[in-house]
Amino acid sequence: MSLHIGDTAPDFTAETSTGPISFHGWIGTDWVFFFSHPGDFTPVCTTEIGRTAHLIDAFAARNVKPLGLSTDTVAEHLKWIKDVDETQHTTVTFPIVADPDCRVARLYDMIHDHESTTAAVRSVFIIDPKKTIRLTMTYPMNVGRNFAEILRVIDALQTDDAHGVATPANWTPGGAVIIPLSIKTDAAQKRFPNGWTETRPYLRFTVL
């Protein structure tokens, strides 16, 4: 199944390293960083799970719950998590879905058959509290993800939602934002009383 931005994230039940979950209920009123990786006891995956654990407070500050997935069993996850804790100097507390029959991975189009028919590629889904998919990214198996970018895009989505703005290339929190074309000048004057810089009528930057 191919999933797009704006789709409702498919619900599922699954065993995880911290117990069974029913996905939509587990999301509750939070955001979710749902990410798949090819397999337990593999080097790139070990660094990614470790990095996520290091950033657990940064995710929590944004009301984001991480949820990993690989097509291994709970028993394998639990053994591997001990290794991740030891080698990455952290404590993994977030759940990792055990999906040995690829049921959830297929539901989320995480199995790319030209790569592997039994292991997931590195998919990312950012899902908001309404269970709407807000971002998808797919990385190949041999390239670890950039976690600064994952936090950045969550910041951008949450800023855009809160202020009705858009964010330019390489935006980071505190940087100038873009007043979208859908906001006409009269409305913009009310919403952005500090004014804006108009490089072109379609290119208006303001600082929040």
Ligand code: BEZ
């Ligand atoms: C890794 O995590 O290192 C990895 C897993 C599967 C294929 C390539 C790399």
